Amino acid sequence: MDEDRHVSVSMGLWTCGTAPAKLWEIWAGDGGVLANINSLATGAAVVMAFAWVLWRVVGPAIGLYDLQSGIDSAPNIGIQ
Secondary structure, three states: OOOOOOOOOOOHHHHOOOHHHHHHHHHHOOOOHHHHHHHHHHHHHHHHHHHHHHHHHHHHHOOOOOOOOOOOOOOOOOOO
16 A cells, blocks of 8 residues: 555535634535534424414314404403
């Protein structure tokens, strides 16, 4: 084997840059903390919307329980 042969690995920002630039990339980069939090929040919102539809529409429709107010009635918020 030739020991002078080097394998070039592209590491993007990590090959050069200051510490604040690297920290900013970890925090706000494409795969950073904020992107992951955004993905988790979007997934949680979708799950909550799906659960609400199941609770409010599907459960009463198949006769699991009865709601005090129907889907068509106005919500009772205590205002007369």
